[in-house]
Amino acid sequence: MKIYKIATIPGDGIGKEVVPAGQQVLEALAAGSRGFGFAFQNFDWGGDFYRAHGVMMPADGLDALRPMDAILFGSAGDPHIPDHITLWGLRLKICQGFDQYANVRPTRILPGIDGPLKRCGPKDLDWVIVRENSEGEYSGVGGRVHQGHPIEAATDVSIMTRAGVERIMRYAFKLAQSRPRKLLTVVTKSNAQRHAMVMWDEIAVQISKEFPDVTWDKELVDACTARMVNRPATLDTIVATNLHADILSDLAAALAGSLGIAPTGNIDPERRYPSMFEPIHGSAFDIMGQGLANPVGTFWSVVMLLEHLGEAAAAQQVMAAIERVTADPTLHTRDLGGRATTAQVTQAVCRLLAD
Numbered sequence: 001m002k003i004y005k006i007a008t009i010p011g012d013g014i015g016k017e018v019v020p021a022g023q024q025v026l027e028a029l030a031a032g033s034r035g036f037g038f039a040f041q042n043f044d045w046g047g048d049f050y051r052a053h054g055v056m057m058p059a060d061g062l063d064a065l066r067p068m069d070a071i072l073f074g075s076a077g078d079p080h081i082p083d084h085i086t087l088w089g090l091r092l093k094i095c096q097g098f099d100q101y102a103n104v105r106p107t108r109i110l111p112g113i114d115g116p117l118k119r120c121g122p123k124d125l126d127w128v129i130v131r132e133n134s135e136g137e138y139s140g141v142g143g144r145v146h147q148g149h150p151i152e153a154a155t156d157v158s159i160m161t162r163a164g165v166e167r168i169m170r171y172a173f174k175l176a177q178s179r180p181r182k183l184l185t186v187v188t189k190s191n192a193q194r195h196a197m198v199m200w201d202e203i204a205v206q207i208s209k210e211f212p213d214v215t216w217d218k219e220l221v222d223a224c225t226a227r228m229v230n231r232p233a234t235l236d237t238i239v240a241t242n243l244h245a246d247i248l249s250d251l252a253a254a255l256a257g258s259l260g261i262a263p264t265g266n267i268d269p270e271r272r273y274p275s276m277f278e279p280i281h282g283s284a285f286d287i288m289g290q291g292l293a294n295p296v297g298t299f300w301s302v303v304m305l306l307e308h309l310g311e312a313a314a315a316q317q318v319m320a321a322i323e324r325v326t327a328d329p330t331l332h333t334r335d336l337g338g339r340a341t342t343a344q345v346t347q348a349v350c351r352l353l354a355d
Contacts, residue, residue, distance in 0.1 A: 002036040004309055007068040007274070011046040011090065013283025014293035015074020021295040021346040022072050022302050028350035029306075029314055036311065041068070045090055047078030056089030062097045070305050071276035072298075077283035088140065091278075095133055098273035100266035101164065102171045103131035104304070105249040105280065110296075112327035113257035113336060117232065120255075124233040127252055128179070130172040131245030133266055135164045136196075138242045160196040160241075162203065169207040171269055172239035176214050179237060184216040187224050187240035187248065200241070225251060253280060260294030260335040261326070263301035265308065275308055277301040287334075291341040294333040296322060299349060321352035 010019040023040055030037045045057040065071060076091040108126040109115045139159040146152045176184035186204045190197035201218065208216055219227060221244045227234065228251060240248060253262035259281045266276040279297030287293060299322050306315035325331045325348045332338025333345060
């Protein structure tokens with residue numbers, strides 16, 4: 001029997017509640033004699049680790065993760081620690097250290113969830129956002145000088161390389177090609193950012209020639225926000241830079257009903273390193289420890305994890321269980337207007353997997 005090695009990193013806030021819930025779902029799945037199992041190793045990295053050791057994760061943390069088949073991550077963020085420390089010290093350290101250059105975020109309206117776009121049906125909002133995850137606006141290049149003085153200055157430099165843009169464009173075109181509509185929107189801001197974003201546009205044109213069966217268009221990022229609201233059915237697969245896709249994917253999750261249901265995968269398409277899967281909702285310290293966290297985003301991330309491992313049938317079973325649970329209003333958590341707890345939703349999904 002195949003045993004997959006899964007690293008669990010709950011991180012901060014409600015990550016400590018939803019990641020164990022995700023592990024329960026995987027354990028319930030494996031208990032059904034499906035020919036595979038899981039060996040979990042938990043890593044207590046995050047804000048508490050920082051308070052004890054001065055770093056978000058150990059210096060040799062990547063070496064500990066390297067043998068894993070996949071990583072299930074919760075969240076990074078602590079109100080008592082500056083955001084740039086929590087992000088760069090944990091999540092981005094893993095993403096960049098393992099060159100997980102494709103951040104993939106599916107979005108659709110699940111059964112039973114009332115999205116804010118009243119004229120939008122489930123078939124009108126079925127997107128995948130591909131986020132360049134290794135460079136761009138989050139390259140970490142820049143600095144500060146003359147701190148504390150009137151002449152203080154700070155820079156953050158967006159770095160885009162031809163190799164980095166080519167590989168994310170090629171990944172996005174391939175993903176669009178695999179979907180029924182074969183439709184891709186390339187998000188840009190080349191009207192104002194006239195160097196790197198112009199190169200981004202030029203490379204999109206070049207890569208598009210490799211995929212003549214994919215219909216594609218270009219949209220300025222500000223116009224894309226309006227298009228997502230006013231004409232959602234015209235979008236399918238979307239590719240954007242690190243910052244642009246970060247913002248657009250949160251808008252997409254809100255339009256689908258809640259950030260609590262949205263998943264993401266940080267993918268190394270070449271499979272040199274383990275890929276990492278996580279909900280996008282963040283640490284949400286305001287509801288931490290109250291049993292209010294929606295675990296659906298984590299469960300959908302588990303679906304992506306299973307797909308990445310090649311367990312497509314198991315992934316479909318988990319997705320079907322998620323959809324049956326969201327279709328029941330009595331199992332909606334507070335973010336969806338209900339009163340169900342994290343544990344109740346988790347138990348419901350596990351029961352369905354056990355049937």
